[in-house]
Amino acid sequence: MNMARCPQCGAESGDQAQFCHACGRLLAGQERKAANVPPIHRRYGGRRVVVVFLAVIAVIGIIFVVGMVYFIRHTSIVTSTKNGGRVESPFGVVTASNDPAKLAHSLGVEIFPGAVGEKGAQAQLASSNIASLSFRTSAPAGEVINFYHIRYPDATLKTNGDQITLVQINLRDTLTIRASPLAGHTEIQISDVEH
Secondary structure, eight states: OOEEEOTTTOOEEETTOSBOTTTOOBOTTOHHHHTTSOOOOOOOTTHHHHHHHHHHHHHHHHHHHHHHHHHHHHHOEEEEETTEEEEEETTEEEEEESOHHHHHHHHTOOOOTTOEEEEEEEEEESSOEEEEEEEEESSOHHHHHHHHHHHOTTOEEEEETTEEEEEEEOSSEEEEEEEEEETTEEEEEEEEEEO
C-alpha cells in the first residue's frame, strides 16, 4: 500500500485520500480528481450565533431598563411638606416623617413616656409594611426595655455591650426595639415589619 505524504504538515494518508487527515490540505496528485468536487465552505460554528444572541439580549436589557426608568419617573408622585415627604409609585408608598409619634400610634406601638420623637419612615409595599421610628429619652436603656418587655412578655432580649434589643416575632409581624445609651440620653429605635 502506497502512502501519500502531505506537503504542508508531513502527515501520511492512504493513497486513495484526496485530503490530508491531519490538516485538511488537498494532497498532491489529487488536483484533477478534486476539480469535480464542490468547494468546502468553512463554518463559523456556534460562535456567530452566540455573539448575535448575546447582542440581542443586551439590547433587550437596555430597552427594559430605559423603559422601567421612564415608567417609574412618569408614574411616581412625590409630595413634600415641612414635616416629611411621601413617594407613591407602582411598587408601593414610602413615607418619611418628622413626627414618629403619629406613625407609632398608627402601628399600635406605645411610646415610652417622655420620649421625644426624632424621625420616622414607613414603606408600604405589595405584601409588606415596614416602619422605622427613632426617639430619645433621658431614662436609662434598661428602664426603656423593661417598659416594653412588660407589654411584650414573650419577646426575646439581647444585649450587645450597653445596647439592649427586644425582639417580638409572631405570625403577623416582627417588632424590634433597641435602646442604645448615648452621651446624656438613650436612643430608642423601633422597627416593625408586617408580613
